[in-house]
Amino acid sequence: MAYTEEELKKELETKEYEYGFYTDIESETFPVGLSEEIVVAISKKKNEPEWMTTWRLKAFNSWLNMKEPDWANVKYEKPDFQSISYYSAPKKKDQYKSLDEVDPELLNTFNKLGISIDEQKKLTGVAMDIVVDSVSVATTFRDTLAKKGIIFCSISEAIREYPKLVKKYIGTIVPSTDNYYAALNSAVFSDGSFCYIPKGVRCPMELSTYFRINQAGTGQFERTLVVADKGSYVSYLEGCTAPSRDENQLHAAVVELIAHDDAEIKYSTVQNWFPGNKDGKGGVYNFVTKRGICHNNAKISWTQVETGSAVTWKYPSCVLRGDNSIGEFYSIAVTNNYQQADTGTKMIHIGKNTKSTIISKGISAGSSQNSYRGLVQVNSRAQNARNFSQCDSLLMGNKCGAHTFPYIEAKNNSAQIEHEATTSKIGEDQIFYCNQRGIDTEKAIALIVNGFSKEVLNKLPMEFAVEAQKLLEISLEGSVG
């Protein structure tokens, strides 16, 4: 997200606190546990209007009556929701004086990903002199966007500055009662992003290509709302290829996309949260609800590269309400060691002549479990709906698992639904063939995996695709002995 004047001020203030002007540290972190009081306090802390507080409380009360879902093909110890602190001011990271003090292994990974020195400093929290520069860059971007009437800011800022817009859309796609984690997120979301593209405007840049660094530090209950008004276009990039070492074990984000008539939203994600160590200890639980709605002739395209997290539970979905609307889902999910991923999509066909495409590539290595779970639903008035699904799994070694759970519900007999699935293993003969051409085993695996994932990698914005390719390589390092 962009630096706003306000955030800059806040950051400068934080700097002052370091020198002792700040005494009220205690009140910045709330006591652990979740209650109505805490929800109200979060809302108050963020100076939210009353309707927002009420909305959060409603979500909290429904959450109390909900049960944590257990249908996914993942096993983990359920988090204790009463032992989490639900609000803490942006953590003051330990500042390093130079990159020499940073964990060399982390730097090694950055170098492999081709991340510039300045970005490395920022990601690891090394003190930088060029903050002013990057703020001015951000401001330039902001000006460009503002001229086109595009709003791109933090969700907290949007609630304060554009309450009408937020109120109109928030919770309309993922209602606060949608599911256990969505309800929890609605009650306690810390921050996130808001984006509005006005009618007929084509957003001139990939949103967050630059801003990704700032996003790396977003909290554990992130909330994103993207609204593309009639005939507009936006490509939104979320996440970061750089490894995120987050201490928060539970991440429960909600993303809502609204594509009005003739609008198009392209939403790309690279998720590389800490996956736990080689023995399966630690790691982030990533329980995300992502959904978008397409009105007439609109299009939503989800592209995701999931390499991180110990447990992933995530189904970016499209509600194809409008006639001739299009939903797409392109996914690469890599699991290694003891990672578990249960991910896929839902394509709900409501309008006439709606089309959806699902391409899912699962790569499992080590002792990991990788599941595709997808629903294609064609409602009764969805005349001439079409879906094509392709789910490919690639296995490495013989201790991992790949699973496919496709659900198809068609209530209109004009529907055309195709489902293809393949499972393959990287063969010794493939590896030897590469070896014979001078390509060592590690590089051979990277080559084979990249080839396997190509259809999805191609959907990513160019500069991100290169990083994602390297990321796949790194995620699978050491997976073959």
Added chain:
Amino acid sequence: MLTIENLHASVNGKKILKGVDLDVKAGEVHAIMGPNGSGKSTLSSVIAGNEVYEMTKGNILLNGEDINELDAEDRAHKGIFLSFQYPVEIPGVSVTNFIKTAINESRKAQGLDDMSASEMLKKIRQKAALLDIDTKFLSRSLNEGFSGGEKKRNEIFQMAMLEPKLSILDETDSGLDIDALKIVANGVNKLKNDQNAVVIITHYQRLLNYIAPDFVHVLHDGKIVKSGTKDLANELEAKGYDWIKQESN
């Protein structure tokens, strides 16, 4: 260039090679012929360093250097190339991308930088023309959906790109119709010079009508039982392998 001394090798405990000796000099073309199951493909795999096969005795020397303990990729970096009998498919990896990776990995092993894109492109165009390969073919996934002829032509294209010192062509003629066979043979002839060597492994002598061997060896039951010139190949074609089997028993 290649010296093999008393080579013994087995797979899953089964002895396949039982004392092979071979000496190939730069500029020479050797043909190794033999009936099915005589150990021809095992020999090529062992030279290339396939770990499925266990080398139990003997030596393999490349330009005087013992390569017994080297991994397959290191042998490749030293200039050994194997044209596979059954080239594998790698979906999603284009011929161009694959050969680019192979060339740059070899360069890296020699301490060189990646080949520039323009140089690579020039080389690809030149070698594709040499082998009469349509450049559209190069953007296809490696061996995926290739016909038998296309697969073999692609092997020879890689050979042309990598410019190996020693090329082993394992049953390159199998699955080829006569036109494809001619193209492949022409390609090999054009690539041949006095600095490199070619070992042709084949069941039939028909490829040898197009690539003239300096020496012909007959492999039977894990040993080279007879060596000679091109005439030996003709004799085998006329008489089959039975007389060799009887002679050596």
